[in-house]
Amino acid sequence: MMNLFDIDAPALSAEQILFGWRDTPRLVAVEITDTEAILHQRAPDGSCTSWRERLTPWLLTTQQYTDIDAQWKRLDGDGFCWMAQFGSWTEYQSARMRLRDMHVDVIAYGSPERQFLMLSGYTLFKGMSFDDVHRMQVDIETVGLNPQEPANRILLVVLNDNRGWSEVIDDADEAQMLRRFAQLVCERDPDVIEGHNLYGFDLPYLIERARRHGLSLTIGRSGQPMTIGSERNLPIGAINRPYRPVYIPGRHVVDTYFAVQRYDWAKGDLQSYGLKEVARAYRIADEERVLIDRADLGEQWRSDPEKVRQYALQDAQETARLAEIVLPTEFYQTQMVPDTYQHVATAGSGEKINAIFVRAYLHAGYAIPKPQPARDYPGGYTEVRRTGVIPRVVKADVESLYPSIMLVHRIAPASDRLGVFLPALEELTRRRLEAKAELRRATDPRQRAYWDGIQGSFKVLINSFYGYLGANFPFNDFDAAQRVTEEGRKIAIQLVDALERTGSQVIEVDTDGVYFQPPEGVEGQEAEEAYVQQIAETLPPGIRLSFDGRYRAMISVKTKNYALLDYEGNWIYKGASLRSRADEPYGRQFIAEVLQKLVEGDRDGIARLYRQTILRILNGEIPIEELARRERVTEKTFTSENKRKAAEAVRGVSVGDYVNLYQRADGSLGMIEDYAGDEDREHYANKLYRFALRLREAIGEDFDILFPRPEQVIREQQQPSLF
Numbered sequence: 001m002m003n004l005f006d007i008d009a010p011a012l013s014a015e016q017i018l019f020g021w022r023d024t025p026r027l028v029a030v031e032i033t034d035t036e037a038i039l040h041q042r043a044p045d046g047s048c049t050s051w052r053e054r055l056t057p058w059l060l061t062t063q064q065y066t067d068i069d070a071q072w073k074r075l076d077g078d079g080f081c082w083m084a085q086f087g088s089w090t091e092y093q094s095a096r097m098r099l100r101d102m103h104v105d106v107i108a109y110g111s112p113e114r115q116f117l118m119l120s121g122y123t124l125f126k127g128m129s130f131d132d133v134h135r136m137q138v139d140i141e142t143v144g145l146n147p148q149e150p151a152n153r154i155l156l157v158v159l160n161d162n163r164g165w166s167e168v169i170d171d172a173d174e175a176q177m178l179r180r181f182a183q184l185v186c187e188r189d190p191d192v193i194e195g196h197n198l199y200g201f202d203l204p205y206l207i208e209r210a211r212r213h214g215l216s217l218t219i220g221r222s223g224q225p226m227t228i229g230s231e232r233n234l235p236i237g238a239i240n241r242p243y244r245p246v247y248i249p250g251r252h253v254v255d256t257y258f259a260v261q262r263y264d265w266a267k268g269d270l271q272s273y274g275l276k277e278v279a280r281a282y283r284i285a286d287e288e289r290v291l292i293d294r295a296d297l298g299e300q301w302r303s304d305p306e307k308v309r310q311y312a313l314q315d316a317q318e319t320a321r322l323a324e325i326v327l328p329t330e331f332y333q334t335q336m337v338p339d340t341y342q343h344v345a346t347a348g349s350g351e352k353i354n355a356i357f358v359r360a361y362l363h364a365g366y367a368i369p370k371p372q373p374a375r376d377y378p379g380g381y382t383e384v385r386r387t388g389v390i391p392r393v394v395k396a397d398v399e400s401l402y403p404s405i406m407l408v409h410r411i412a413p414a415s416d417r418l419g420v421f422l423p424a425l426e427e428l429t430r431r432r433l434e435a436k437a438e439l440r441r442a443t444d445p446r447q448r449a450y451w452d453g454i455q456g457s458f459k460v461l462i463n464s465f466y467g468y469l470g471a472n473f474p475f476n477d478f479d480a481a482q483r484v485t486e487e488g489r490k491i492a493i494q495l496v497d498a499l500e501r502t503g504s505q506v507i508e509v510d511t512d513g514v515y516f517q518p519p520e521g522v523e524g525q526e527a528e529e530a531y532v533q534q535i536a537e538t539l540p541p542g543i544r545l546s547f548d549g550r551y552r553a554m555i556s557v558k559t560k561n562y563a564l565l566d567y568e569g570n571w572i573y574k575g576a577s578l579r580s581r582a583d584e585p586y587g588r589q590f591i592a593e594v595l596q597k598l599v600e601g602d603r604d605g606i607a608r609l610y611r612q613t614i615l616r617i618l619n620g621e622i623p624i625e626e627l628a629r630r631e632r633v634t635e636k637t638f639t640s641e642n643k644r645k646a647a648e649a650v651r652g653v654s655v656g657d658y659v660n661l662y663q664r665a666d667g668s669l670g671m672i673e674d675y676a677g678d679e680d681r682e683h684y685a686n687k688l689y690r691f692a693l694r695l696r697e698a699i700g701e702d703f704d705i706l707f708p709r710p711e712q713v714i715r716e717q718q719q720p721s722l723f
Contacts, residue, residue: 014427017360017420018336022120025127028134028191030340031221031250032112034088039122040191040221040250042134046163048189050221057092057115058085059108060368061099068095073365077417079474080107081367107358107368107474117338118359125335129450130328136161136190137316137323140202141308143298145654147208154209155301156309157181160316161190168309175213178206185219192341193248194327196275196319197257203246204228221250234258235348237265245346252341254330256322259345263326268574271581271588272630274658275318284321286314328453329460336461349464353424354473360420368474369415377470377482381492382510387556387697389598390507390517393564396532397513397548398491400459402466403429405487408542413469413477421475425465432458491543498538502531507556513548515562525550553599557698563595571595577694586613586626586684587691594695607706610692614713617685624675627684628660645669685710 012021024041028048031038036052043049060080064072069091070084086092089112096108109115117123125133137160144152156170157177167184171177185193195202207226210217216225226248233240236258246253260278264270270281279285290311292300301308330345337344337352338359344352361368398404403425405411412421435455442448469481488511495514496506503519522531529547536545555563561575571592573579578591590613597605616622631637631646633655638647649669650659660672663680670678692707699706708716 012360012363012420014423016121017424018356018427019126020117020121020123020336020338020359021363022122023126024122026132027122027124027126028128029124029221029250029252030113030116030122032089032116034090037113037116037120038222038250042128042132042191044132046134053116053120055089055112055116056085056087056119057089057112058083058119059092059096059099059106060084061104061106062370065099065102065104068098070095075362075365075367077367077369079367079369079415080105083362105370111339111343114339114343114355118355118362121359121363123335123338124341125331128335129446130324130331130453131162131446133191133331134161134163134189135192135194135320135323136185136188137319138193138195138198138202139312139316139319140205141297141301141312142205145201145657147205147212150212154178154205155297156312157206158309158312158316159184159188160313160320161188162320166313166316168313170305170309174209175215178210178213178215178217181206182217182219186223189221190251192252192254194254194256194319194323196255196315196322198253198255199243199246200255200257203253204244207246219251220248224249234346236261243346245342247342252345254323254327254342254345256319256326259326259330260322263329268579269572271579275315275322278322279318282322282325284318284325286317289314324449328449329456332453332457333461336457349460350468350471350473353461353464353468354475356424357416357420357475361418364418366418371472371474371476372478374472375478377478378485378489380485380511381489382559384508384556384559386505386507387558388700389698390505390554390556391552392517393507393515393551393554394518394528394532395513395515395548395551396495396535397546398495398511399544399546400429400462401488401491401511401543402484403462404543405484405491406465408540409483409487411480411483413475413480415475415477421465425462428458428462432462491539494539495535495545498535502535507554508559508562510560515554515556555595555598555698557695565599582629583691584627584629584684584687586617586622587687589626590688590691591694594692598698603702603706610688610707611713611716613688614685614710615717617688618681618710618714620677620679620681622684624662624672624679625660627679628662628672630658630660633657633659682710 026041026043027039028042029040031040032055035055037055038050038052040048040050061082061084062080064082068084070086073083073085075081075083084095086095099106139158141155142152143155146152153174154177156168158166158168160166165188169177169180171180203226206217207228218225220226226246229245229247231242231244234243257273261273270278276291290307292308292311297308327345331341333352334341334344336356338355339347358368407422407426407429410422432455435451435458439448439451439455442451466481466484468475469477469484492509492511496509499506499514499516505517507515507517518528518531522528528550532545532547539545550567551564552567553565557575557577561577563578564572566572579588593609594606597609633650633653635655637643637650646661646669649661649671653659661669662672662675663683664670664678665680667680689707689710696703
């Protein structure tokens with residue numbers, strides 16, 4: 001059995017801490033057997049070679065358990081200081097189950113690929129750009145949404161790749177179609193399989209339909225079948241979404257439906273994550289896009305199959321273009337993180353940093369510390385100083401404030417005995433600055449995309465170092481996290497003071513930066529940029545303040561809830577008060593129109609708009625499509641007490657499908673397909689008032705005059721005319 005600690009390992013450089021110590025380029029996948037790892041390498045000419053290395057599964061404990069059959073090694077230091085190594089993955093799993101039954105604390109990873117990469121020092125995709133890997137997109141069209149229904153056959157399968165190839169597979173014989181799908185995947189040999197809602201629909205559907213025909217879709221690199229994993233959580237910002245991954249051994253399965261949600265989480269630009277809506281929003285839709293309603297697909301297939309083929313092919317091509325926007329950050333992180341691209345694309349950023357730290361410690365033969373117990377500590381400085389409509393607004397960004405503080409003040413976890421935390425952060429910061437400089441110099445679109453992906457991958461990891469300190473990871477340190485926020489508050493207050501001393505009006509400040517109205521005389525972008533640079537020179541060394549945008553107006557409502565109007569007339573919304581995907585369309589439209597009139601100073605127009613909308617609701621003049629909410633049917637729809645009304649309305653609808661629900665006059669919910677002029681108009685009028693309430697702080701003392709309660713509007717309409 002391989003023992004990695006028979007010789008003294010040399011100390012790692014900062015580059016090796018981040019990227020691993022193996023320089024092997026262009027590795028595109030690691031495939032695992034019970035005792036071996038198969039490494040796949042793609043040459044610049046597109047050919048692929050493979051070789052095998054020994055797989056030595058491992059886990060860490062705080063003490064030795066001699067009744068566990070393993071090769072035990074005492075690591076230096078305290079904490080998880082015993083490493084158990086096993087001769088096969090089967091032996092590892094057996095030992096892991098025994099230790100679990102014994103309630104033993106362990107550090108153990110369920111991914112053999114991650115275990116191998118951590119100990120071996122390899123990382124994937126070194127020396128490759130995003131377009132160097134062979135990426136294939138998959139899209140299917142079906143009779144229905146439930147693959148277990150015998151009649152719900154697959155109509156066609158589309159395969160498309162980034163080498164200019166595509167094929168639409170359709171056959172009256174579904175089994176033959178599935179065989180052709182598997183044959184083409186194996187022949188084309190992609191490194192990555194992409195699709196929109198691959199995990200939730202396309203691949204599970206293919207697996208189930210193949211099972212019904214007694215087929216196994218053996219499309220793994222060495223002929224293994226495609227399988228569905230157990231449920232796990234996917235972090236999207238501050239929330240976790242349950243999902244079941246699909247695995248194709250030797251290939252990476254990446255779902256753009258999840259990737260676009262992670263990409264959009266901080267931006268909040270998208271109202272829907274459906275492929276068609278996203279493609280329109282990002283301007284990557286085909287100019288001659290074929291659109292077919294899901295309910296009409298079967299009829300279209302019978303009457304005009306070529307139209308359906310074109311529709312599906314455009315789906316796959318748009319998925320390829322979407323991947324080029326939302327996935328490069330995760331791709332380039334895979335060059336650093338000891339894990340598969342598939343898992344990096346679904347892992348939290350703290351988990352990625354932790355994998356880098358653990359790899360470095362194991363290379364040195366050093367124990368992994370136990371995490372500190374959680375405790376509260378004061379957070380960052382956030383304050384709204386002005387609400388309402390503010391013209392002529394500038395944003396200044398404190399670039400990576402918390403990481404900069406950690407570097408300036410040398411703040412690191414007390415448990416980082418080997419000192420990898422700050423060198424890793426310094427190297428990431430240095431490389432990001434270099435990548436940003438290359439991006440500014442680049443003129444070729446491919447080079448610009450490359451450097452933008454690189455700098456973005458560094459930025460995400462850099463900004464995660466602070467969060468790591470205050471989370472449940474081995475190298476956490478709540479005292480260090482508290483010191484960072486304390487220094488951050490000092491800098492934020494210093495920034496506000498510098499702005500106000502020079503005549504600016506501060507609107508909102510937090511750890512991301514500050515919105516302010518510059519002093520009179522600072523007019524135009526050039527003057528505003530110079531002014532920000534002047535303020536930057538008052539901040540401590542190592543803290544970088546940069547000009548981050550200028551706006552014709554800002555409507556400030558409350559902390560992290562505001563709307564910005566740029567000089568081209570485009571609106572940017574931040575915060576659920578002003579724009580939420582859960583809002584009904586009529587409410588979103590109403591808020592947007594009120595904001596526009598606020599900027600124009602048209603308060604009479606706001607009052608008219610509100611009253612007219614109330615009356616249109618009460619008179620049944622607003623289309624039901626604008627009143628209804630779009631919801632996705634999930635397992636919780638049928639199990640949660642809070643969803644009882646929705647469950648009754650969507651009975652018979654498949655999990656995973658989307659429905660548009662409205663509230664009926666009797667209080668029940670209904671689908672708009674069953675609409676019978678029975679919407680609860682009083683409910684929707686009161687809901688409009690609640691939409692207006694979100695703007696109370698921005699409107700100010702005139703709010704009750706502009707937005708009386710709906711019953712008062714009704715009484716006003718019932719007053720006889722004086723004339």
